[in-house]
Amino acid sequence: MKYDSRLSGILHVLLHMADEDVPVTSEHLAKAMRTNPVVIRRIMAGLRQQGLVRSEKGHGGGWRIARDLSTVTVRDIYEAIGSPHIFAIGNRTEAPGCLVEQSVNAAMNDAFAEAEVLLLEQFGKVTLAALSADFHARMTQRANQCAFEDQTDVA
Amino acid sequence: MKYDSRLSGILHVLLHMADEDVPVTSEHLAKAMRTNPVVIRRIMAGLRQQGLVRSEKGHGGGWRIARDLSTVTVRDIYEAIGSPHIFAIGNRTEAPGCLVEQSVNAAMNDAFAEAEVLLLEQFGKVTLAALSADFHARMTQRANQCAFEDQTDVA
DNA sequence: TTTCATGTAACTTTATATGTTGCATGAGTT
């Protein structure tokens, strides 16, 4: 199955950025995430529009987080990237005139709607600050690996 | 966006079948759903393994529902087709050694897990009998169109 | 003015759900 990994990818990138005092380049982030700099820019472009990150060109340029981590939730990020569809299994829409289809869709939509509400509530409870704290807790536990710089080789 | 429409497609097909006393051919179902008979057979093959439907070859053959509609829930169907992934947005798994990734995944997985439980609970409450009843209620309301046979032209 | 980094459009690749063809198998009909 194929996933739209933008959300977790973005969270990943933001947490890496949060641990840097200087702007981080797309290339650096791309290496850490084993992807392409352009993909990073594409992801970040949307977030910049929402004021979540800033970009700087030229020497010493790169990406910086624009807001306090404690004021941004996973839900904010989700909405900043355009609230993509959450579910992989959806309703057929090919025969909207069919009453059977309408009955099925009605039942399914109710279920999906409730699950979506719950999921977004959960997302709303998780701040980037909390994620960062969790990450640092893991870091001290296993003081061995990771940290952003290592990602070039490891991640 | 692209959906895995198997679940709603199957529900659709089953409800159509439920309204027929004789076996329904793959070709008939395919026309009703504007798809290919082979696609129908592919879908139904899994359900037959679970004992939800029966198939008969040759003259007068086709598909028949094997169980009482009131004993089958949407959740049963979902599980019968192999419990496909529910969410379109998932976790990256490309850097499992990265602690940032682990933190992100942990938080996301919790949220997803809760939403999944809720969704499946909802699915478990909806029987095929209930869906069928809802369909028939719509039928009597708008007595004009639909019914299975019409699907050849309309649906 | 050279270097470095983002900005963006256009294109390519890849994954996968879906659609299609062809033929084998088995059940009923004539």
Place this chain on the structure above:
DNA sequence: AACTCATGCAACATATAAAGTTACATGAAA
């Protein structure tokens, strides 16, 4: 027995969207 109809199934083709890539323009710092 021969014929027709339907499923069973493998193999191949198509469509679509995410992800990756290339190329070049723009702007900032050295």
